[in-house]
Amino acid sequence: MLIIFATIKLQILKKVTRRDVFQAIADPTRRTILNLLIVQSMTPNSLAEHFQSSRQAVSKHVNILVECQLVKQEPQGREIYYHLNTQKMKEVDNWLAPFRKLWEDRFSQLDDVLNNL
Amino acid sequence: MIITKETNIRKDASGKKLIVTRDFDAPVEKVWRAWTESSLLDNWWAPRPWRAQTKSLAFKEGGRWLYAMVGPDGTRMCCRVDFQTIQLQKNFTALSSFCDENGMDTGTAPAMEWKVEFKSAGTATMIMVEISFDSEADLQKIVEMGFKEGFTMALGNLDEILDTELH
Numbered sequence: 001m002l003i004i005f006a007t008i009k010l011q012i013l014k015k016v017t018r019r020d021v022f023q024a025i026a027d028p029t030r031r032t033i034l035n036l037l038i039v040q041s042m043t044p045n046s047l048a049e050h051f052q053s054s055r056q057a058v059s060k061h062v063n064i065l066v067e068c069q070l071v072k073q074e075p076q077g078r079e080i081y082y083h084l085n086t087q088k089m090k091e092v093d094n095w096l097a098p099f100r101k102l103w104e105d106r107f108s109q110l111d112d113v114l115n116n117l
Numbered sequence: 118m119i120i121t122k123e124t125n126i127r128k129d130a131s132g133k134k135l136i137v138t139r140d141f142d143a144p145v146e147k148v149w150r151a152w153t154e155s156s157l158l159d160n161w162w163a164p165r166p167w168r169a170q171t172k173s174l175a176f177k178e179g180g181r182w183l184y185a186m187v188g189p190d191g192t193r194m195c196c197r198v199d200f201q202t203i204q205l206q207k208n209f210t211a212l213s214s215f216c217d218e219n220g221m222d223t224g225t226a227p228a229m230e231w232k233v234e235f236k237s238a239g240t241a242t243m244i245m246v247e248i249s250f251d252s253e254a255d256l257q258k259i260v261e262m263g264f265k266e267g268f269t270m271a272l273g274n275l276d277e278i279l280d281t282e283l284h
Contacts, residue, residue, distance in 0.1 A: 026257050099135070102164055104124045107139050109161035111122070113151050114143040 021088060024068040029053070030061050037071065037084040044080060120241055132253040137246040145237035148244065149206045152233065155182070163187075178203050182211075183220050195220070198231070208234045227255035 025031055029051065036042060036050060047062065048055045062082060065071040069088045073080050125138045141148050151157045155171035163169040163186050172183040172195075182198040197220050201210045214228045222228075229248050236243040250256040 026254065100124060100126050103126065103137050103139070105164040106161060107122075107124055107141075109165070110148075110151055111141065113157055113161045114141060114147055117143070117147045117150065117157075 021068055021070060024065055024070050027061065027064075029058070030065055033058075033061060033065060034070065034084065034089075037082060041074075041081045041083045044082070047082065128256075133250050133256055135248045135256070137244075137248070139244050140238075141242045141244060142240070143242060144240055145206050145235050145242045148242040149235055152235075153209075155184075158182075158184075176200060176203070181220070183216075185218075193218075197222075206235055206237070208232060227251065227258055 025034070032050070033047065036047065044055070044059060044062070048058045051058050062071060066073060066082075070085055072083045072085050074083060075081075120140045120142045122140060122142070125136075127136050128134065129136055151161065153176045155174040158174075159169045159171055162184075166189040167186050170185045170187050172185065174180075174182045174184075176182070178200060180200045182200070184196055184198075186194045186196065188194075195216050195218055197214060197216045199212045201212065203209045209232075211231045211233075212228060213231055215223050215226055217223055227250055229250060232247040232249070234245040234247075236245070
């Protein structure tokens with residue numbers, strides 16, 4: 001039912017939010033990039049070595065992750081390093097919260113119904 | 118059996134399924150009724166301030182539950198649940214989707230397949246709800262909506278606080 005309210009609001013929000021963490025992790029390549037960055041920070045070259053696609057294609061995915069703030073880029077000497085923004089990743093963890101609230105509310109109402117049966 | 122009444126939710130390994138479990142301090146006969154009789158369903162299915170309003174319910178294999186979720190401002194969202202298999206007081210499976218007032222699927226959100234299991238433990242009952250999606254992408258879409266809803270709710274609360282604090 002959450003979905004009901006959300007469907008309506010989603011249409012409004014879509015106009016406002018161009019990118020968010022869920023769009024970021026919806027793509028398998030981007031998920032792989034995130035998994036690689038969990039282990040260590042990487043340069044564009046070292047990251048691209050893990051993929052069969054072109055450097056440009058990988059770079060496009062990284063840019064989306066940067067835009068969503070899941071990945072930060074920091075220069076170190078002559079190289080640019082990509083880091084995982086763990087703070088932003090926590091937003092992904094939070095996704096279960098509204099579901100839990102919905103089911104908790106629903107089930108506590110069911111408790112009441114059962115008490116009166 | 119110790120009743121914790123804690124609602125547990127997890128995503129299974131396939132990434133296409135959400136699993137919700139909860140214990141209830143009532144025998145399976147009663148819990149089953151609450152899930153399958155419209156007059157009882159209407160009293161708990163919708164999270165307040167919304168309420169569920171059954172249009173028709175035929176709880177049998179191949180039968181359908183047609184209901185509306187009615188908001189505090191009178192907004193109506195129609196839903197249909199098509200029952201597939203039923204094992205009395207053990208489990209049932211169903212397909213759930215959004216529809217118009219006549220029960221026609223509107224395709225506004227990915228369809229969900231439900232399996233509800235009832236496990237009797239003396240005077241208590243354990244419920245396990247499995248919500249499956251066609252693909253990880255569909256689950257992701259719902260997740261995205263859920264996340265945004267949570268976010269929007271938080272913003273709504275902020276509006277309320279601002280309203281009461283500032284006036």
